[in-house]
Amino acid sequence: MKDMTEGYTTADGRRIGPVLMEMKNITLRFGGVKAITDISFDIREGEIRAIIGPNGAGKSSMLNVISGFYVPQEGEVWFKGYRRGPMRPYQVARLGISRTFQNIALFDGMSVLDNIMTGRLTLMKSGLLNQALWWGRAEREETEHREKVEKIIDFLEIQAIRKTPVGRLPYGLKKRVELARALAAEPKLLLLDEPMAGMNVEEKEDMSRFILDVNDEFGTTIVLIEHDMGVVMDLSDRVVVMDYGKKIGDGTPDEVRSNPDVINAYLGVAHD
């Protein structure tokens, strides 16, 4: 087992803990196409870790590997000091990993409140019979979880829309509801797939604030994919840079910024 005791404190006083998750030599193929080639990196407790790279670099595939949706052909995923065996995505969710999606994946037929309540499904325990009779544990549980969900609703400032069907919401709010659903699971590790794509400046600022607040207040570890370089450099503690399925850089925003490979990839210098 890896040494997990290390840790450090950032310049702004946040405590970064030991390694929470480690990806070792991950390779993912679709048929003959390699989406990810031999990538390793780690994620520390309490940090904001960004994955960046041009379109088609394999970022979303990487996130899908972390959330268990894709199973890599080679490599190991270590979480909380244990090697994660082959798992179905719902089992991964129960380990405390939740996520948002690049193309919003909310449940359109349900209200905002119900959507966020689904985030807590992994934490609910009442049985079928209990719920059918709506008696004892089922009712108590519903109320308890509703209270928790209302806190998140307050936190993300979406009180006014809680009974609205999500299908009717504008894009920016949908993104926020999706974040709320992910947060409702009280995750150890939160994966955000382009949380700011398609937003205007104001919405981006709001979203950045929420991400920082989540990290700060709940101590949630966050992995995010984002195209907006300004946002990434401001938010994240460390950055992984991918290109054509390979890792070409890894380090603090400053280190990555001065990495010649990264500059090449972003300025479109010919690959050799």
Place this chain on the structure above:
Amino acid sequence: MPDQLLYATEAALNGLMAGVLYSLVALGFVLIFKASGIFNYAQGVLALFAALTLVGFQNGQVPFAHLINAVFGTDLHHFGWQLPALVAIVLTAGVMVALAIVIERYVLKHLVNQPPIILFMATIGMAYFLEGFGDIMWGADIKKLDVGLPQGLNETIDAVTFEAFGYGFFIDNLDIVASVVAALLVISLTLFSQYSKQGRALRAVADDHQAALSVGISLRFIWVLVWSIAGFVALVAGIMWGSKSGVQFSLSLIALKALPVLMLGGFTSIPGAIVGGLIIGMGEKLFEFFIGPMIGGATENWFAYVLALLFLVFRPQGLFGEKIIERV
């Protein structure tokens, strides 16, 4: 050859012939599915409707006679003429095109961008409507359909096989004709979609609706086109089946067999529809021949569905479909 094997071979051959008819209906499904993503449950009823209309034209029935009589107290039923088969077929094809236009106009246009399962249920509604409509228009009694296709035992095959094995195979002339027609239809449809301008547009639409629209292909025209073709295919299937067992409601249920055919062959593949049809046709006859007597017979009712079900569990994309990569 031992007798048992001979009988089995005969059953298999007859199954192949029945399979050709399944393929024919399945072809209509595939065309519509490829062009519009609609899983057209009404295809079977379309075949029934086409056959009813054909018989009606041939015998000079007055359309809606039943209804008119009930409302106005008249006693109409026939115009008193007989149309030649070919004229009736052409007229029926015209009706099928008109039907395609109506369907596009009043149903499909309003259902663009709905999830596939809603479209599927809408076609079930359409099937009900068409069934009632066909019955009101032409009456619900069982009708004989005869467009002059050869029927009955093929004596050449009977004689030749008797000569060779000492047992004459019973193969119906109609089945042979059906196989030839189906083969011709498949070839001409393939040529049409590969080499004609409309065919190219059709394939473009099948690939990507938005992109096809943006290069100036009229989606609505394409839909009318495929539904017309599907209507024509239904007409052919209706003629074959109607000649074989009369025009009646059960025709649309037999046509339901095309569904398992498609699940086997994959929804987007024309060769898949053909091969799937042959497998199902032959499979159910052989199953009935070998296993049927042991478990009470009439297994044709469900064999195709159960086969498709089991097959799908192991290979969800069908025989010829590509492996599905799921994305989020």
Place this chain on the structure above:
Amino acid sequence: MFYREAGDFKTSYADDSQTFPIRFDRLRYYAVVAVAFGVIPFVINDYWANAVFVPFLIYAIAAIGLNILTGYCGQVSLGTGGFMAVGAYACYKLMTAFPEVSILIHVLLAGGITAMVGVLFGLPSLRIKGFYLAVATLAAQFFLVWLFNKVPWFYNYSASGQISAPERTILGHPVTGAATTASAKYLFCLVILFALAWLARNLTRGTVGRKWMAIRDMDIAAEIIGVNPLTTKLSAFAISSFYIGVAGALFFAVYLGAAEVGEAFGIQKSFLILFMIIIGGLGSIFGSFAGAAFMVLMPVLLKNILVGQFGWATDLAAHVELMIVGALIVIFLIAEPHGMAQLWRLAKEKLRLWPFPH
């Protein structure tokens, strides 16, 4: 004016999540229940029971069942008729094998057996989706009907191949068999429907319901947020089949009295129930009631008008009915995919503001 929620404040989350959060709705619901239990049983006659009320109550149970599977969990099934047949034959076998046990227990056990069969045919839903699954459920429909037709054990080797319900009583009153009164049939079905509807409502508003709807709306996302698709889909199949099985048992034992499988539980039955939930409203318990009422009443009405008033032939009226049903399905899917339940909801929203819309 009369439909107000102003001043109707909720002070706890439990209050907020109750079935009828608006007081007016709640009062009306109590009124309907009071009439259903307190008035109708005393005035009902044979015609109304057999033509309208009993089929409505039984179909409502089946519609709630299918709505759980299709409307809430998003798995379209065309095997409803076959599953009703399982309920009917299970009930028949139980009734004839254990005559001393209460019919109520037989009906519930029939539902349980159907649930097991439902789970069996639900297993492929893990691999196949959408209309592929719909077609796969046709396998259940055709296979089950064939099975009950061909295996004499199921109909106790009777010469006609039919099953017929012997007389069974509850608290001394016959509820099956020839001697049953209209109000006994009605009350027996009503009590079961009332209990099952209440259970369904509880299931759909809580955790299980959310899991089902998550699978319906986006199965991949649902799995990633922690919903186990296997247990969720199978629970929907099991519970849905339980309801449908109970409906099948009642349909045979109480309503028909004697049944032949192909006729009573053919594929037309599957479509009938499916149409009920499309017209009534997918994903709505109230919609199941509305749809069942509509599909039961419409033919009765049409028959009375076309055959009774205009003197049309019955087969012509039946064809008109087919056309109307088909057209209605298409119209509802185009105009209001959530059915009559949604229309009702919209009407209520209008009423809430009436007569001052601004």
